[in-house]
Amino acid sequence: MDFNDTPEEAAFRAEARTWLEQNAKPFEGGGDENTPTFNEAEQLKRGKAWQKKKAEAGYAAITWPKEFGGMGGTPIQSVIYNQEEAKYDVPRGFFTIGLGMCIPTMMSYATKQQLERYVAPALQGEEIxxxxxxxxxxxxxxxxxxxxxxxxxxxxxxxxxxxxxxxxxxxxxxxxxxxxxxxxxxxxxxxxxxxxxxxxxxxxxxxxxxxxxxxxxxxxxxxxxxxxxxxxxxxxxxxxxxLTTLMHERLAIGGGSGGVDIREIMELAQGLDLEDGPAIANAAVREKIADWYVRSKGLQYTRYRTLTALSKGETPGPESSIGKVVGAPKLQEISSFGMEMEDMGGILVDKADAPLEAAMQESFLWAPGIRIAGGTDEILRNIIAERVLGLPGDIRVDKDVPYDELPSGS
Amino acid sequence: MNFDFSDDQKFLKDQANKFLTEQCPTAVPRGVLEGEGAFDAKLWDGIKEQGWLGVTIPEEFGGLGLGHLELCVIAEEMGRALAPVPFSSTVYLAAEALLLAGSDEQKQTYLPKIASGELIGTFALAEGAKVPTPQSLETKLAGGKLSGTKIPVPDGDVADFAVVAAVTDSAGEASSVALSIVDLTDKGVSREAVKTIDPSRSHAAVTFDGAEADALGAVDAGWSLTRAVFDRAAVLFAFEQVGGADRCLEMAKEYATGRYAFGRQIGSFQAIKHKLADMYIKNQLARSNAYYGAWALSTDAPELPIAAAGARISATEAFDYASKETIQTHGGIGFTWEMDCHLFLRRAKLLSLCVGGARGWKDRLIAALERRNVA
Known part of the structure; x- marks a missing residue:
């Protein structure tokens, strides 16, 4: 049991690092520039340029076959590249849906001519x-x-x-x-x-x-x-x-939910005073942070288990399905409690007025969406119950009824 | 990334599973629960033959000289089977204490006999319904003699020796706790079985009245040694908890599939599905945290206190939830003596408190994070 790369993985990581060092710039001051406050048009231009560079080097679609312009690599190589790229200040996100879901669907159903027309421009960042x-x-x-x-x-x-x-x-x-x-x-x-x-x-x-x-x-x-x-x-x-698209969606999404986590709530608790002294010394605060810590780390180590399976060339087990259903409510709880620790001032949302540049407030208004997007908490529990645990499907009242006879509430 | 057990370790786990499935169906813990002895002697003999008592004991002391990862996979199966034997007291607590702090002579005296199954050991810390701390302990060590009462002591009624935490003369300071090895057959020791929430594992009140104490480790290191032993045991108990929690989920799943109400399988109702999905989620988080604990334990990593606390908190939450919600899924029948659900409810509560409750572990986790100043 260890957290090390295999020799082949280490070699791939070294190559990726070298390429990134030569082609991207590291973060300055730790700020992530992928925030909505940035000029989107400018960001998009940078994104397309970066995508083109990546595509030329083969890093834009590591797991795709070479005939489609991919690297013909393994899922673990894709993970390794993303881990390394995350240390650099590069624009991300514009191509995730296209390359993660749309083009793979095209690959299964489009004609040869269509693929020749559309795959390369998507990969090169020319078309989104x-x-x-x-x-x-x-x-x-x-x-x-x-x-x-x-x-x-x-x-x-x-x-x-x-x-x-x-x-x-x-x-x-x-x-x-x-x-x-x-x-x-x-x-x-x-x-x-x-x-x-x-x-x-x-x-x-x-x-x-x-x-x-x-x-x-x-x-x-x-x-x-x-x-x-x-x-x-x-x-x-x-x-x-x-369903083909949605299958790819599950592979494409499933990372973090964004927003505040243990680091931020610890920082806040170490910097604030409550009635009885520093917030971090308060028993109720400590207990809550400990609960979130084991959930946060539990997810991280669950990802390690998934990566281990990928590294061995195996199909990851169903445990990887728990990410969002744990992460999203945790985000909501942490951000809400962070504001509670700020007490009457917790309602302030200007970066200048609220601690951590209002990170708690921002996550508080973001978290409700994360619990819904890409499968609600409830749908995800149904999926775990039915597909992982093998419980019987729900009794359906709409299965064999013509669509236009279904009750719609409108 | 190789965050998994090796093929050999998985093979050992399968072997343990087969052995315990055959030798320890729930009738076995139920037998002990219903008063057929302090532990199941036949199962205990079988475990001795498997060599599990000496898994982590070096070969020079008569053990198998394997590692803690091997012990973790066995622990998971022991938890799954609710094995009613003095395994955890002897192996996770007494042997770990000796491996950590024993002199060469003490190791020579005890470890070979632990490995062979000749000696049952335990660790005596608790003194009734209070949090044991250097300030609250009342059992005293003076002039090499112990006096005071420890309750509950796991397997205290059947153990041959105990590692006992006691305050020395300068009570009230952390450094004033000392560990000693005590022969429980000594004339200065009296003991009596006590009733607990989980009678499938025996416990005793052990009273020392001038019992001979053999110092274990430096006299001023008792409290830090106790914490170190408990960190190690917490990881192993977490695996028992994960095993028990998974078994509860399986029982709930089986019942929810076979039981019909309102003209359908109850497992087709979302109220039941979501409950079982939550069990699955908690169990997976607990397993992942336990794996990290296993890594830290097996490599003696400086992260062990954090990893052990994480494993313990997560596993306690999982087994607590799974054991009570499997009863809920079963409905009325789950509340009866004949059904096995209560064996798991009892064991879950016992394991959640055996090396201290989650509240204390959460506090220590945050303290460790503060020390590291990185979350």
């Missing part, structure tokens, strides 16, 4: 992709979506609305699932496409979140025409294609 699944009335139950697609000759006409689309406002292409047959049961009447986000009738609007910031969009479709050649999978089999 987004995913158009969730709708106002279809979140956890995404197969219940309403957006309609109707075939007219060799085109499809799409009308409806998508929501929570990250990056739609700067995306060039998107993958879309829409309802082609409302008379079929809901999973059977869906069809899957990719489309040009500049198509006529596509309108992207930012969503204002509870914090006031906008990190996601809603996307409206009004008589948007998509060539039938951009259909992925058979008509009515869109759900099957969507």
């Amino acid at each position: 992709w987004c995913q158009l699944f969730s709708e106002p009335s279809a979140g956890s139950d995404v197969a219940g979506l309403k957006t309609r697609c109707v075939q007219e000759g060799d085109e499809w006409v799409v009308n409806g609305q998508k929501v929570w689309t990250s990056g739609a406002h700067y995306s060039d292409y998107g993958i879309l699932v829409a309802r082609s047959d409302p008379k079929a049961p809901k999973h059977k009447g869906l069809t899957f496409f990719f489309l040009d986000m500049k198509s006529q009738g596509v309108e992207v609007r930012p969503i204002k979140q509870i914090s006031g910031a906008s990190n996601f969009n809603e996307v409206y479709f009004t008589d948007v025409r998509i060539p039938d050649s951009q259909r992925l999978g058979e008509i009515g089999e869109g759900w099957k294609v969507a």
Whole structure:
């Protein structure tokens, strides 16, 4: 039992380090520049340039086969590269959805010509992709979506609305699932496409979140025409294609939730005084921090177990599924308690007024979204219960009923 | 990254699982619980034959000379099986204390006989319903003689010797606690079994009245040695807790699949699914924290106090939750004597307190983090 690289991993890490030293600059003063306050257009330009550099060196898609411009490497090499890259001040995030979910779906369903056209520009950072699944009335139950697609000759006409689309406002292409047959049961009447986000009738609007910031969009479709050649999978089999995407989503997401954790709550408790002296000396404070510590470390060591499996070339066990369902409520609890320690002043949100530049307040308004995005706490528990523990599925009242006869509450 | 047990260690775990599945079905701890003796002698003999008592004892002292990782995998299976034998007292506590602080002569005297199963040992710290501290301990060591009462002492009624923590003359200071080895058959020792929350593991009140004490370690190092022994034992107990918690989840899962109510399997209700998912989550966190403890213990890492506390807090939470929620999942039948659920509820509570409750470990964890000044 140790935390060391194998000789091959160490060699790969050394190569990655050398390349990063020559091509990226380390963080100065520890600040992460990937915050929404930065100029996004400027950031996007930097992101595209960095992506191109990475792609040329083979680091943009380490696990992809070489025929698609990847490195033909292993998942553990991908993890090692990301660990090393995280030490550098480089723009991240613009390509995660495209390269992690959209293009892998294309690889399973698009034609050879389409792949020749779209894969390389996505990898090089020239074109950005987004995913158009969730709708106002279809979140956890995404197969219940309403957006309609109707075939007219060799085109499809799409009308409806998508929501929570990250990056739609700067995306060039998107993958879309829409309802082609409302008379079929809901999973059977869906069809899957990719489309040009500049198509006529596509309108992207930012969503204002509870914090006031906008990190996601809603996307409206009004008589948007998509060539039938951009259909992925058979008509009515869109759900099957969507499951491919969602499988990749689980692989792509699953890291940290962002926001405050043990380091921040310790720093706050060591710097604040309560009624009876330093907060860190207070028994109730100590007990809470200890509880979060074992959850935080438990997740970290669970990731170590997953990495061990990857390092041995094995498939990781189901334990990797607990990350977000533990991390998100922990983030919410820590940030809320941090504000409580600040007492009456805890309501202050200006960086100048609140300790740690208002990190607790910022996380407090971010955490509710993390408990929902990419699978709610409740859906994740269902998944653990059914797929990991093998408990019976829920009794479904919508399985064999035509979509247009389902109660919708509207 | 190699954060896992080796193939050999996994093989040992499988062997332990097979042995205990055969030799220690729940009827065995139940037998002890219902008064068929202080421990299960047949199982104890089998464990001696397996050589598990000497896993961490060096070969020069008659042991197998393997490491703590091997002991961790055995501990998990012992916990899963609720093994009703004086294994933890002898191996996690007495042998660890001797390995840490024993003179060569003491090691020669005790370790070979621990490894062979001739001697049962234990560690006596608690003095009733209070937190044992250098300030609160009343058992005294003076002129090489011990006086005072320790209660509860795990396996105190059957152990041949005990490591005893006692205050020396200058009571009230941390440095005033000393450890001694005491022959429990000495004429200055009287002992009596006591009733506990988990009668499948025996405990005693042990009274010393001028009993002969053989100093273990430096006379002023008793308290820091006690903490060091408990850090080591905490990791091993965490594995027992993880084993027990996993077994509880399996029982709950099996029942939730086979039991029908309102015309369906109760495991198809989200209220039950989410409860079992939470058990799974806590068990996985506990297992991962226990692995880190195992790494720190097996490498004698400076992180051991933090790793041990993390393992103990997480494993205590997991087994506590799993043992009570498996009863809840079973409903009324889970509250009956005949069902095995209560064996796990009892063991979970015993293990959660045996080297001190989670509250104290949380306090020590934060103290260690403060010292390290990095979280």
